[in-house]
Amino acid sequence: MTSVGVVGAGVMGAGVAHSAALAGHEVVLVDVRPAALQAAVRRVERDCRMSRLLTGRSVDTAAVVGRITTAGSVAALGDCEIVVENVTEKWEVKRPVYAELDDACPAETIFIGNTSAIPITRLGSATNRPDRVIGVHFMNPVPMKSAVELIPGRLTSAETVKRTREFLGTMGKEPIPVKDSCGFISNRVLMLTVNEAAFLVHEGVATAAAVDEVFRNCFGHPSGPLETADLIGIDTVLYSLEVLYEHYADPKYRPCPLLREMTDAGLHGRKAGEGFFAYESAGEERG
Amino acid sequence: MTTDPRAELRSFLGSRFPQVELTDEEDIFALGFVNSLFAMELVLFVERTFGLEVPNDELTLDNFRSIKSMSELVQRQTGQAQSSQATS
Numbered sequence: 001m002t003s004v005g006v007v008g009a010g011v012m013g014a015g016v017a018h019s020a021a022l023a024g025h026e027v028v029l030v031d032v033r034p035a036a037l038q039a040a041v042r043r044v045e046r047d048c049r050m051s052r053l054l055t056g057r058s059v060d061t062a063a064v065v066g067r068i069t070t071a072g073s074v075a076a077l078g079d080c081e082i083v084v085e086n087v088t089e090k091w092e093v094k095r096p097v098y099a100e101l102d103d104a105c106p107a108e109t110i111f112i113g114n115t116s117a118i119p120i121t122r123l124g125s126a127t128n129r130p131d132r133v134i135g136v137h138f139m140n141p142v143p144m145k146s147a148v149e150l151i152p153g154r155l156t157s158a159e160t161v162k163r164t165r166e167f168l169g170t171m172g173k174e175p176i177p178v179k180d181s182c183g184f185i186s187n188r189v190l191m192l193t194v195n196e197a198a199f200l201v202h203e204g205v206a207t208a209a210a211v212d213e214v215f216r217n218c219f220g221h222p223s224g225p226l227e228t229a230d231l232i233g234i235d236t237v238l239y240s241l242e243v244l245y246e247h248y249a250d251p252k253y254r255p256c257p258l259l260r261e262m263t264d265a266g267l268h269g270r271k272a273g274e275g276f277f278a279y280e281s282a283g284e285e286r287g
Numbered sequence: 288m289t290t291d292p293r294a295e296l297r298s299f300l301g302s303r304f305p306q307v308e309l310t311d312e313e314d315i316f317a318l319g320f321v322n323s324l325f326a327m328e329l330v331l332f333v334e335r336t337f338g339l340e341v342p343n344d345e346l347t348l349d350n351f352r353s354i355k356s357m358s359e360l361v362q363r364q365t366g367q368a369q370s371s372q373a374t375s
């Protein structure tokens with residue numbers, strides 16, 4: 001059993017907290033927004049309940065939730081051996097969080113950045129322990145996805161990689177090693193696809209349903225790029241494209257204006273009840 | 288509650304999949320255009336619309352496979368609620 005800190009109680013933070021608690025770890029979930037913490041705990045309860053439906057296995061919801069405590073500041077993470085950071089995909093948001101974590105946690109604590117695109121070496125530079133900073137790109141929904149991208153930064157130590165692999169193993173996650181590069185494998189490719197799919201809708205070439213139908217029915221993908229964008233979160237897609245655009249200074253990553261408009265309108269996808277498509281789980285994000 | 292849940296279920300599925308005409312017995316998971324996340328939405332829709340909480344032992348894909356199976360689930364649950372109210 002490891003004492004695990006999880007910073008950021010959005011969809012990914014809740015999913016990581018769920019997976020870690022399910023694996024028997026004691027979890028401290030931190031967010032500055034009390035409403036987000038409450039929503040995250042409700043999400044974990046709901047997803048534990050749905051486990052039987054989705055995996056055929058029942059989960060002891062009370063035991064899982066009982067291993068998660070919540071806190072409003074990273075000062076509560078002083079005893080954690082591993083911290084998984086899941087805050088908003090913006091460097092100006094992430095950087096101060098890493099500096100605060102560096103002050104709050106013991107020197108041996110490993111910081112795992114769960115980022116869609118920001119290079120891990122850059123995250124490490126915000127701390128005095130770049131050898132103990134590593135990237136793990138978890139996939140959504142975290143408890144249902146068995147593989148992750150594992151990204152050591154330029155200065156990440158072999159010991160950190162080893163301990164992180166062990167931690168992932170306890171959660172049944174298979175790490176796929178990727179060199180540190182903005183967007184890694186997944187989002188270098190996926191974000192371009194999602195962005196171009198959004199342009200098709202923006203330009204009126206096709207409806208969102210038609211775009212996804214081509215991917216599902218012609219290519220055999222289990223879901224289309226726009227349903228995937230809704231699952232990731234339209235805001236996160238936009239921020240990831242902005243990170244890629246800024247990092248590579250390459251216009252091929254210019255975000256489709258429709259993504260910006262949807263983000264501003266609160267149409268953030270599945271977590272908000274509406275994105276390119278409508279969902280029954282309406283209002284979760286605001287809850 | 289005595290109304291037939293099928294109409295509500297048909298209308299919900301019809302709004303989400305306007306391109307498909309579903310029969311009440313059709314296995315929606317076998318059609319290939321819904322995934323496990325949609326199964327979760329179905330549970331939330333059924334619970335919200337019919338004001339019930341599906342017990343853990345009823346949370347199986349089989350209960351959400353078709354309009355007919357969901358309708359039977361709703362009737363089982365609302366029937367049980369009514370009989371427990373009648374005896375309390």
